[in-house]
Amino acid sequence: MSDPNPTISNCKPSPPSERVEKDGYSARFYPGFVRRLAVRDDAGVETELYQQTSVYCLPPGTDKPWPTSTLEFSRPDGRRIALLIEDPHQQIDRIEVRLKAAGAPLVRAEVMEQVMGSGGAALEGSDPPPPSDEGEGAVVLICEDGPVLCPPMCPG
Incomplete structure (x- = not known):
């Protein structure tokens, strides 16, 4: 009787987590x-x-x-975030996440003015203001999905 979930001999399961560090950033x-x-x-x-350089092997049966x-x-x-x-x-x-610059206010001045100027009411239908350049060090975290997985694309 054959195994319904055979292990692919050339593809040992990859670790479930990876940590990278570069130029003071860590992920x-x-x-x-x-x-x-x-x-x-x-x-x-x-x-x-990080850039994927080899096939990511899923555990047997997955x-x-x-x-x-x-x-x-x-x-x-030292500032940290976690995304679920x-x-x-x-x-x-x-996924792109724009992170505030060090020392940037919690609420941008133009947002505060819009909200407070409308009596604190929600701004339905209005476009959000452009990102603020207040403070230095604003960064965008870019996460691209679509790694090469085994299965289905297993090494020969």
Whole structure:
């Protein structure tokens, strides 16, 4: 009788977590979700933290990556965030998160003025104001999904 979930001999299961560090940035993530991870600074310069270089092998009997994972990220100044990503149907292609600059106010001045000027009412139908350039060090965390997985794309 054959095994309904055979182990692919050339593909040992990959670790469920990866940690990368570069230029003071640090990230921990599930490589079954992340194909590429980068940071873009306020000058538009991208620093690549991670790029998939080999097939990510799922555990035996598994044909899809985990539906939920966490992406932890910290900056050189020690500030940290964690994102819980729930993508059971593999719909996410790319996530970009703009992180405030050090010393930036909790609420941008133009937002405060709009909200307070309207008596504190919600601003239905209005476009959000553009990102603020207040303070230096604003960065965009870029996470691209779509890693090469085994199965279905297993090494020969």
